[in-house]
Every structure is written in structure tokens, then in C-alpha cells.
Amino acid sequence: MTAPKDPAAARRPGAPDDSELPKLISDCVHCGFCLPTCPTYVLWGEEMDSPRGRIHLMQQHVEGTPLSEPMVEHFDRCLGCMACVTSCPSGVKYDRLIEMTRAEVEREHRRPISERLLREAVFRLFPYPRRLRALRGPLRAYQRTGLRRFAQRSGLLGLLERVSPTLAAMERLAPPLGKAQPRLPERVAARGTRRATVGMLTGCVQREFFPDVNAATARVLALEGCDVVIPRGQGCCGALSLHSGREEEARAFARRTVEAFEDVDVIVVNAAGCGSAMKEYVHLLADDPAWAERAKALSAKTRDLAEYLVELGPRAERHPLPVTVAYHDACHLSHAQGVRAQPRALLAGIPELTVREIADPDICCGSAGTYNLFQPEAAAELGDRKAAGVRATEAELLVAANPGCAMQISGALARQGVRLPVAHTAEILDASLRGLDRSFLLDRASEPLPPPESHV
Template identity: 90%
Template sequence: MTAPNDPAAANDAGAGADPGTDKDVAAPQDRELPQLLSDCVHCGFCLPTCPTYVLWGEEMDSPRGRIHLMQQHVEGAPLSAPMVEHFDRCLGCMACVTACPSGVQYDRLIEMTRAEVEQEHPRPVAERLTREAVFRLFPYPRRLHALRGPLRAYQRTGLRRLVQRSGLLGLLERVSPSLAAMERLAPPLGKAQPRLPERVAARGERRATVGMLTGCVQREFFPDVNAATARVLALEGCDVVIPKGQGCCGALSLHAGRQEEARAFARRTIETFEDVDVIVVNAAGCGSAMKEYVHLLSDDPAWAERAKALSAKTRDLAEYLVELGPRAQRHPLPVTVAYHDACHLAHAQGVRSQPRALLAGIPGLTVREIADPDVCCGSAGTYNLFQPEAAAELGDRKAADVRATGAELLVAANPGCAMQISDALARRGDRISVAHTAEILDASLRGLDRSALLGRLT
């Protein structure tokens, strides 16, 4: 096995190789979990912000209830199947973190608890196989790339319509809800785009040099978002460094409790971007995970300082552009958009005003707010694959709120949210295009007109 800190492993991670593990590193939760649990005063402010509590009204499906279960486990209660189910039902959206007046770090609590679940709880065989399939595919861009051709053929030849009309999809729902969710959520795929160059030069006087994370799902399913991100940064005076060998940042693994896997991905990402001063990320879940490296590797003496440095220089695209300040001319773009707050952007990173400020700076653009913006859309990384029924309920709620705005276009800064809300809108018969903040900015900076923007996104 290649050592996790071998530079060649960084290239392999992008090529589809599995990461190494670090079994010898002590788990931080052994001493941190009890301390964090004591911060909760059980006030209940988190209840109305929790999506699963809003859906079902069950105490054990609220952050307060789950913290109570965590405390039971710390005191010696085994991780029973019902207890694990309540932890699995948590989206990890972090709305409760925003709402908590006591500063409870529920994000840390649920991630450490999920790590214990993965280590201690034997899942049923079918569930274990489904989870392994997901985590052997989605964090590996080249594996996703290999899937593109067959998936595009399935979508473009009419086979997908035949499956949907024949009732086979309903049969798949009964056999494997997770596989059916994957089929529904897959975005329409165009032709494969050329790989971005390793360096995109600044337009005009160079103001900064930044590294850019291309991601996994973002890179293979939403390549136009990455291309738009690079163009916007270049037009704002940035040299954009896009390392060829980059792979997964570890977000999906980290948020699912697969900590050994996440640490290996984190080390490789640190090595890949160590020579740049700022790393710009255009996917909310990825940016959140990279900012958490400081905690993820805090007990690893060889990596703790390097992880802290990377977390400190990671910026969401909107966050960085507002820090940098506008230079390129914004051309009018007379479109009405609704802005969706991705949970790992708004709650986990605290980035709320910056995307709105960027959109407000575009002449002619009208931004409409969505009701209950703090309630998750149901995507939550792999949640809509492992908890498809709850995710669909939340998606339907979000789609109705989006439709109520009357907007022509939905803006979302996370690929999972884009797929989740697009699927929910389609189930309602609504055909509202979904765009990334970078794509809207790109259209304005390049002077695209309204019809060109909407036509390109349809």
C-alpha cells in the first residue's frame, strides 16, 4: 500500500486509487466527546431549526435528543440499531449550531459519533454493500469519469424515459431505494469537457495567485461551474493554479464518519496545495471539510500544523471574491433569481452575505429570498442516497419554496444541492434551471445576455 504522505499518492487519489489509512493515530474523540457533550443545557432552541424534527416531531430526531443518546453511549450504553438509526437520520446540516445560544459544537459531536458508529456498529449486509459502493465511487473523479459515458448514453438514447415510463424505476425503488435515488438525481450530462489547464493567467494586472479545488462530483458532473470559476478569478486579476494531480478533499468521508479515509484524503490535499497562499473552493461541502482539517488532524504530530495552515487559507469562492474586491466590469443581466443557502456554506462556514453581495453587484439582476432558508434541502452529502425518503420530503418542501419566489433561475453554491433541488422541481413538473454563483458572475463579466445565459443552463 502506498503511504498516505507519499507524493505519488496525491496523483493516485485523482486517478481513482483508494487512500491509505492511519490506524496508529489516536482518535481525538476519546477525550473530546465527553467535554463537548457537557456544553448542551437542553434548552430546545435547536428543535425548530432541525429538519428531521420539523418533519417528524420526534425528540430523538432532534439535536437535543441525539445529544442525549450520545451521552448514554459515553456512559456505557451500546450502539443499538435504534440508536444508530437516529444518528443516521441526522443530515449534519448544522442549522442547530447557528441557533444554539450555548455554543454547542454539534458539528464536532455528530462527526465523532458517526466515526464511532462506523467502527463499532455492524450494519446489515445490504446496507454495508450500498455504502461501500457509494464510497468507492463518488470520491474518485476518474471512476466518475468512467461512468459518464454509459450514463450519458442512458440519458440521451431514450432508455431513461423508457425505464421511467415502464414502471421499472418503481420496482427499483422497492428493491433498492438508494439506487433509485442515484438514478433520479443524476444531472443531464453533456459532452465531456476538456480538462482545465494547470494554470489560468490573470487578465490584466495580476492581483493574486490562488489554488483552485476542482472537486469530484463538481469536476465530472458540473464542469461548466469549474470553468466559470477559473474565468471569474482570472477576470478579477488572479493567476489560478489548478494542480493536475488533485483528488478528493475527503468531505463525503469526513461527514459520514469514515475518519481514517478522510484523514488520508486530507493529507494528500494538503500536499497538493501546500505551495499556494489561498485555496478557492466552489463547493460548500468541500470548503467546509477543508476548513475542518485543523480538527481532523489535530492529534497527528506530523500533520497538525500543516493541516492548520491549509484550513486557514481555504476560502469559499464568494468569500474570497468579496475579500478581494471587484475590479472587472459587471454587465447588465436582467434575470430574476432565487438564492439558496447551502448548509455547509451558511451554517458550517458562516458565508451568507457574500454570495448575496456578489449577486447584488450585477446590474439588472433581481434576487429573491426563499422562505425558511435555514432548513436543509435534503441533499447533505450522501444523505439523499442513504435516507432517500426523508430527503425527498425535504426536497419537496424546498422546491415549493423556490417555486413560490417566482424566480426564473435558482442559484446554489453546492453540486449536491443543485441535483437535489432540480430533482424535486422536476417531480413537481417545474423546469427551473439551477446555476452556480460563479456561472452568474461569469455571464455578467463576459457580457452574456439573458437568453444566452438561460439557454446555456437549460
């Protein structure tokens, strides 16, 4: 029998004590309450693709079983959606368990070279806004000149799907890109009497692919009486790295983010995954003496946009916006941060706007950071389920508070031949506060639909 691993064997400076893992594992009583909330268990009914089953595999590894390909595959198939955390009667911290396990996988398991190269390409691109910005021009030309439609009709995308499902997923998920927008100023002044000064995270994908969301966020905060500080020195918050087990990379991003926002009392975040990651800095840098207290302070002052606006209370006039919307719960907002009622309260405060609920709101849409890139088949199944739920509401507009969710559900709807505009909560509020016509939101659906894709 293999001897149990020594928790202190390879302790790295600033890294968490590995003895935490067996302590957290012991909290699970294997009751099964998590099973109906787990997206992969719902899809396949496979015990090892449930939180309970994965915790059993974690226990095996702690007791000395080496990480095998099948074991790693079960961990990779987890979306990290945290639905199991909110459904667990024993308070099992599965979020912490899966992040620690993924870090262990990255340290100990050697993936095939093709997989390593693809992962490295993804993590060398998406957390870097300047690199994404450089990609915008060629990608927009590909979308606007007919090259994309040619690639779809000629079968080139089908070939790409066979050669690299990850690259094919990246092509499918890319949102329609408009002209590049000017960068937001470093400070946006409050309208009327200033009520607060807040920092604003601009993000990576949000900043480069959804700049209108950031512009709307800054306007809404200003209209509600906030001076908005947008530090030039900010970059990626580290969410993608943190949730993928790339600990040291995540810590480097976290330290830079802490430095950028130390001079503000509140940090407002409009992307669910980013807000969740920043609230976790308190754990990520807990064992780094130089950064622990600074990280703890940042986590304590991080707020999701909807969370903060409800705390602040409304001041600006809401103008009528006669539109029916379906609200989608992003997992890292509802499960990881516990922010569910606040977005609905903000939407309910808009005259003539109707909110419809989507069936099975706790089941992930399949985006989950990089999940829809590295697990495209499972992600597509979940996306199709979510798109069907959205369609059943017969809403005119989908509201989602995370860029990954917006891309994932839009792609699934397009596969089903449905043209439905998607907007962020900030954009809905912005339209109401500025008294814009409903067509401002609904005209987003004017982009031509791609032809249906047969591979999904």
C-alpha cells in the same frame, strides 16, 4: 449497569482523544432552541430526531449503553446541516459531536450486509473523479437514447425503488449530462495586472458532472486579476468520508489535498461541503504530529469563492444581466462556514439582476452529502419543501453554490413538473463579466422533463 467506557481504551495513532466527546456533550443545556431549526424534527416532531435528543443518546452511549439499531438510526437520520449550531445560545459544537459519533458508529456498529455493500459502493465511486468519469459515458447514453424514459414508463424504476431505494435515488439525482469537457489547464493566467495567485479545488462530482462551474470559476478569478493554479495531483478533499464517520479514509484524502496545495497562499473552493471539510482539517489531523501544522495552515488559507471575491474586491466590469434569481443557502456554506452575506453581495453587484429570498432558508434541502442516497424518503420530503419555496419566489433561475443542492432541488422541481434552470454563483458572475445574454443561463431549462414519479 454497564460500566462507562474508558476514553483511552482504543486510542488510535493520530485519532482525537475520545474524552473530548463527554466534554462537548456537557455544553448542551437541553433548552430546545435547536428544535425549530432541525429539519428532521420539523418533519416528524420526534424528540430523538432532534439535536437535543441525539445528544441525549450520545450521553447514554458515553455512559456505557451499546449502540443499538434504533440509536444508530437516529444518528443516521441527522443531515449534519449544522442549523442547530448557528441557533444554539450555548455554543454547543454539534458539528463536532455528530462527526465523532458517526466515527464511533462506523467503528463499533455492524450494519446489515446489504447496507454495508451499498455504502461501500457509494464511497468507492463518488470520491474518485476517474471512476465518475468512466461512468459519464454510459450514463449520458442512458439519458440521451431514450432508455431512461423507457425505464420510467415501463415500471423498471418502480421495481428498482422497491429493491434498492439508494440505487433508485442515484438514478433520479443524476443531472443531465452534456459532452465531456476538456480538463482545465494547470494554470489560468490573470487578465490584466495580476492581483493574486490562488489555488483552485476542482472536486469530484463538481469536476465530472458540473465542469461548467469549474470553468466559470477559473474565468471569474482570472478576470478579477488572479493567476489560478489547478494542481494535477489533487483529488477528493474527503468531505463525503469526513461527514459520514469514515475517519481514516477522510485523513488519507486530507493529506493528499494538503500536499497538492502547499505551494499556494489561498485555496478557492466552489463547493460548500468541500470548503467546510477543508476548513476542518485543522481538527481532523490535529493529533497527527507529522501533519498537524500543515493541516492547520491549509485550513487557514481555504476560502469559499464568494468569500474570497468579496475579500479581494471587484475590479472587472459587471455588465447588466436582467434576470430574477432565487438564492439558495447551502448548509455547509451558511451554517458551517458562516458565508451568507457574501454571495448576496456579489449578486447584488450585477446591474439589473434581482435576488429573491426563499422561505425558511435555514432548513436543509435534503441533499447533505450522501443523505439523499441513504435516507431517500426524508430527503425527498425536504426537497419537496424546498422546491415549493423556490417556486413561490416566481424567480426565473435558481442559484445554488453546491453540486448536491443543485441536483437535489432540480430533482424535486422536476417531480413537481417545473422546469427551472439552476446555476452556480460563479456562472452568474461569469455571464455578467463576459457580457453574455440572459438566455445563456435560462436556456439550461431546455432539457425535457421526466414524467412525474408516483413513489414520492
